[in-house]
Amino acid sequence: MKNCEYQQIDPRALSASPLSAQNPAEKKVQRPRRKWEAFPGKNRFFCDGRLILARQNGVLPLTLGLIVVTSGLFFAFDCPFLVEHLTVCIPMIGGVLFLFVVASLLRTSFTDPGILPRATADEAADIERQIDTSGSSTYRPPPRTKEILINQQVVKLKYCFTCKMFRPPRTSHCSLCDNCVERFDHHCPWVGNCVGKRNYRYFYSFIISLSFLTSFIFGCVITHITLRSQAGKGIVQAIQESPARYPLYSLCFHTYLVASNLTTNEDIKGSWSGKRGAEESGNPYTYSNIITNCCVTLCGPMPPSLIDRRGFLPPDEAIPAAAASEMELPPFTPKSDANMCTQSTKDVLERMLHSSDFHGLCPSGNPKTSPLVQEVSSAPATAEPYLSSGCSRQLARQAVVDPCPLLSPVAFSKSNRRDSLHSINPAFRLASPSPTLSRSALVLGDGPDIGFIPQH
Amino acid sequence: MRQQAAVAAKVFIQRDYSNGTMCQFQTKFPSELETKIDKQQFEETIRTLNNLYTEAEKLGSQSFVEGCLACLTAYAVFLCMETHYEKVLKRISKYIQEQNDKIYAPRGLLLTDPIERGLRVIEVTIYEDRSFSR
Numbered sequence: 001m002k003n004c005e006y007q008q009i010d011p012r013a014l015s016a017s018p019l020s021a022q023n024p025a026e027k028k029v030q031r032p033r034r035k036w037e038a039f040p041g042k043n044r045f046f047c048d049g050r051l052i053l054a055r056q057n058g059v060l061p062l063t064l065g066l067i068v069v070t071s072g073l074f075f076a077f078d079c080p081f082l083v084e085h086l087t088v089c090i091p092m093i094g095g096v097l098f099l100f101v102v103a104s105l106l107r108t109s110f111t112d113p114g115i116l117p118r119a120t121a122d123e124a125a126d127i128e129r130q131i132d133t134s135g136s137s138t139y140r141p142p143p144r145t146k147e148i149l150i151n152q153q154v155v156k157l158k159y160c161f162t163c164k165m166f167r168p169p170r171t172s173h174c175s176l177c178d179n180c181v182e183r184f185d186h187h188c189p190w191v192g193n194c195v196g197k198r199n200y201r202y203f204y205s206f207i208i209s210l211s212f213l214t215s216f217i218f219g220c221v222i223t224h225i226t227l228r229s230q231a232g233k234g235i236v237q238a239i240q241e242s243p244a245r246y247p248l249y250s251l252c253f254h255t256y257l258v259a260s261n262l263t264t265n266e267d268i269k270g271s272w273s274g275k276r277g278a279e280e281s282g283n284p285y286t287y288s289n290i291i292t293n294c295c296v297t298l299c300g301p302m303p304p305s306l307i308d309r310r311g312f313l314p315p316d317e318a319i320p321a322a323a324a325s326e327m328e329l330p331p332f333t334p335k336s337d338a339n340m341c342t343q344s345t346k347d348v349l350e351r352m353l354h355s356s357d358f359h360g361l362c363p364s365g366n367p368k369t370s371p372l373v374q375e376v377s378s379a380p381a382t383a384e385p386y387l388s389s390g391c392s393r394q395l396a397r398q399a400v401v402d403p404c405p406l407l408s409p410v411a412f413s414k415s416n417r418r419d420s421l422h423s424i425n426p427a428f429r430l431a432s433p434s435p436t437l438s439r440s441a442l443v444l445g446d447g448p449d450i451g452f453i454p455q456h
Numbered sequence: 457m458r459q460q461a462a463v464a465a466k467v468f469i470q471r472d473y474s475n476g477t478m479c480q481f482q483t484k485f486p487s488e489l490e491t492k493i494d495k496q497q498f499e500e501t502i503r504t505l506n507n508l509y510t511e512a513e514k515l516g517s518q519s520f521v522e523g524c525l526a527c528l529t530a531y532a533v534f535l536c537m538e539t540h541y542e543k544v545l546k547r548i549s550k551y552i553q554e555q556n557d558k559i560y561a562p563r564g565l566l567l568t569d570p571i572e573r574g575l576r577v578i579e580v581t582i583y584e585d586r587s588f589s590r
Contacts, residue, residue, distance in 0.1 A: 107531050117574040122466045148473050155473070165576060169477055183477070201523075202531060285476055292515075299523030300515055302539045306574040 036309035040118060041179040049309035051110040054177045058189030060109055067105070067210070071098045074217045078224045085227055090220060097213040104206035105191065112305040113196030114182035116163065116171060124164035151284040170285065172265055182303075185257075186264040195264075198305065201298045204254055211251045261286040261293040462584045469502065469578040479509040479575050492563050492582065501555055501567070502578070505548065512544035545571060 036049035044053045053060075071094070079091040119127070131144070144159030146166050157166045160173050163180045167173070172184035174194050183197035195203045257267060261283060266272060272283040287293055465488060472482040483502045485495045519540050526533050552569050560567055560580075568579035 103531070116576070119576070120573065122579070123468055123573070123577060126466065126468050150473055150476055157473075168471065168576075169473055201527070205527060205531075295520065295523075296515055299520050299527070301513055301519040301522070301541045302526070302534065303513075304539075304542055304545060304571070306571070308572075 032315070033313045034309065035307070035311045035313055038313055039307065039309070041115065042177050043115075043179070045309060046110075052112050052193075052309065053110060054187070054193050056176050056189075056192075058192045060190070060192030063105065063190045063192075064102075067098075067101060067213075070217065071213070074220065078217075078220050081224055081228070082220055086223070094213070094216060094220070097209060097216060100209045101206065101213050104202050104209055107202040108188075108191045108195070108199050108206050109193050111193075111199040111202060112307060112309070113194040114184075114198040114303070115177075115194075115196075115305075115307050116165075116168070116180040116182060117307050118163040118180075119165040127159075127165065153282070153284040155284065170263065170266070183263060184265055198303055204258060204298060207251050207254060258294050258297045259290045261297060463581055464584045465582045467580040467582065469580065471576060478513055479570075480506045481570070481578055486580075488582065489565070489580065492565055493560070497559060501559075504551065505570075505578070508544060508548050508551065512541045512548075 034049050036045045036052075039045070042055040044055055045051065046053070074094060075091060079094070082090045144161075144166075146157045146159075147154055148157060148169075149155075150169060155169050157169065159165070160167050160180055162173060162178065165180075167180055168182065170183045171180050173180045174184065174187050176187050177194055179194070181194045181196035183200070185195040185200055185203075187194045188203070191203065191206070193199070257264065262272070266283075287296065467486045467488050469481050469486070472480045474480075481502055483499050483506070485498055489498060522537075522540060549569055549571070552567050556567055564583040566581040566583070568581065570576070570578050573579055
């Protein structure tokens, strides 16, 4: 009766088999997703995560178009004449410069500028716990800043409500891209990306090569005209002359920044020029030597990208990410400015109703981190500042259309306003119902393991 | 055979910015690890990591030559060459893995490579102490 003998059932085999039956079915449904597909910032990815661009890529096609058209006109009209009368080197030099300009431009546009990945849920909870324990419970909670000493100078670190971490020094949150960027310089609409730690050198080589190219074209055109001495070609000169000035202006400005180890952000805010307060403050990051500053900025070691775009998501995060991204789409779709204003008003009114100690949360209690709000409205602790700063954002956006964006405080002022709105009202903590937070609690939580309860 | 041990707590070693924006981590010994690991051992690990990051970011002749070469080739050289920083990061990963295998895992701890947290923190996971064995 051997064939009737029963073998003891292995419980592990039992528990394993239904899973193995499920797995092939699951695998058919879910292909492994890469991290860029669930990236929370406002960026676009190409070539399966190899290239990154801001979602609002501004006028990058226009920049490319201008460069190509101007160079094309040069090669088509000036080069044949100059090759005949001078030397064949002219189109060769022009060609090399043109390729260098385009390569630098594309490199600047498609490189990760130094985006800091957002804090995981555990990190955020840990920071929140530290803030709670260090702050006093008797008076209103202090604004979310932390002071540290860098080379014997006091630097204030701000808390980023979107990324849920204290921003490292020289890091700023770009509201257009919705990312914290290290060594944030500015968001350049001409290039369609932020300029930060990782792509500043490409940006600099772009403007330096563009200056050389436009000066070269300008010189060749002048030579052409001089040789031809015909009035009809004066129009070409006028066209060629105007683009040459702007790259040269921005080159001078950025050369100054590189030599003094500053970012556009810091220069415009006057962080180290001693404008704020009476105390003397120098730049704690400078090496006090122009050559060293230039070397460090342009020839320093190339830091890696921190966002690991092409890494794979763990399978348990893939589905929640899809659901969460659907959830978050409605709040983040581009709204009209009127809607944004109404929305911010509604938020404020809701907060007023729900927060008990609103009267203590005086926006003027945080002058340093929200200077723009103070400028906007001098009214004391009422809801007025919120409304006016929300509406002033509209006006600021209209004022954004600026012929010289490299020098305009577009990027930092937007992010500053956004953060000042958050930092004014400490009641707007992690506990407030923000879509960002609930999404991150879903996406980033390895919550079940440690019993971490997503805060609502 | 068993499922992975449950996570009891996570400790985060934050960045130390006292010398600027270079990647350095605080060497202060966290109180939660007092019962788990020797203070000297832990500080030695952090100090070695800090030294490795300093080496990665050092403005030496190698990085200077790399930077100049990259500039002259319109940065095309980065498409085929691994940067000095990336090479050091690989060494750091190997070091952390070694430390985990030899020192931290036997004590129920796990160090997470900071690059996986955007070089913001060193995450130390403390696992529950399961004293039974199979």
